[in-house]
Amino acid sequence: MTSRRRFLAALPVVALTVAACSSRHSAEEIRQSAGPLPRPQTPEDAIKVLADGNARFAGGTPQIRDTADIEIIWSSGIDQKQEPFATVLGCADSRLAPEIIFDQFVGDIFVVREAGNIAASPTNLGSLEYGQAVLKSKVLVVLGHSDCGAVNAAYKDSAPGANIQSIIDVIRQGIVGATSLEDAIVRNVRAVKDGIRRDSTLLREAEQAGDVTIVGAYYDIKTASVRFL
Numbered sequence: 001m002t003s004r005r006r007f008l009a010a011l012p013v014v015a016l017t018v019a020a021c022s023s024r025h026s027a028e029e030i031r032q033s034a035g036p037l038p039r040p041q042t043p044e045d046a047i048k049v050l051a052d053g054n055a056r057f058a059g060g061t062p063q064i065r066d067t068a069d070i071e072i073i074w075s076s077g078i079d080q081k082q083e084p085f086a087t088v089l090g091c092a093d094s095r096l097a098p099e100i101i102f103d104q105f106v107g108d109i110f111v112v113r114e115a116g117n118i119a120a121s122p123t124n125l126g127s128l129e130y131g132q133a134v135l136k137s138k139v140l141v142v143l144g145h146s147d148c149g150a151v152n153a154a155y156k157d158s159a160p161g162a163n164i165q166s167i168i169d170v171i172r173q174g175i176v177g178a179t180s181l182e183d184a185i186v187r188n189v190r191a192v193k194d195g196i197r198r199d200s201t202l203l204r205e206a207e208q209a210g211d212v213t214i215v216g217a218y219y220d221i222k223t224a225s226v227r228f229l
């Protein structure tokens with residue numbers, strides 16, 4: 001039984017049946033009922049919150065957030081500002097929704113997505129920089145995943161043409177020597193991390209100052225588990 005379920009079980013039945021009235025529980029109460037507040041203050045804590053969230057998701061016990069919860073939290077100030085504790089650069093793959101696989105909520109993660117989880121353009125890097133410099137997220141996760149079509153195309157030296165080719169060309173540079181698709185995916189994550197540090201002075205210096213950690217991760221679609229690299 002999740003902590004949130006325990007919380008709800010302890011509520012009078014009447015409280016559950018008048019969801020729209022002004023005596024509804026506050027956003028903080030709902031957050032606390034669902035587990036520790038996801039507002040880590042250090043990069044290490046931020047990674048732990050993500051790892052714990054993924055463990056819940058992979059274990060089939062994600063925090064349950066229903067529409068009523070969303071409505072309450074949405075009206076509690078989140079429409080005025082955002083304070084995501086993590087930035088995630090993920091592949092565009094439809095199976096890789098970061099909020100879901102890390103079991104986080106609206107407002108918790110600043111997400112930048114592109115096929116192959118690459119950051120090869122100033123605009124893409126600019127989004128990642130915004131996540132740290134303005135939003136003050138504590139960790140930047142470069143999130144690769146199993147069965148990645150973009151990396152697989154580069155690994156197999158496919159030439160899809162059109163603008164898709166530009167993605168393959170970037171990935172190919174970072175996976176030289178890969179011995180398997182999984183190896184290529186991990187190499188691509190590491191190459192993207194290195195590229196961010198090389199091409200973004202802002203993020204490189206923020207990491208050196210201890211304000212953010214740039215970390216790679218691999219999501220296994222079959223097991224639903226994230227492995228930090």
Ligand SMILES: [Zn+2]
Pocket residue numbers: 091092093115116117145147148149150151
């Ligand atoms: Zn992918």
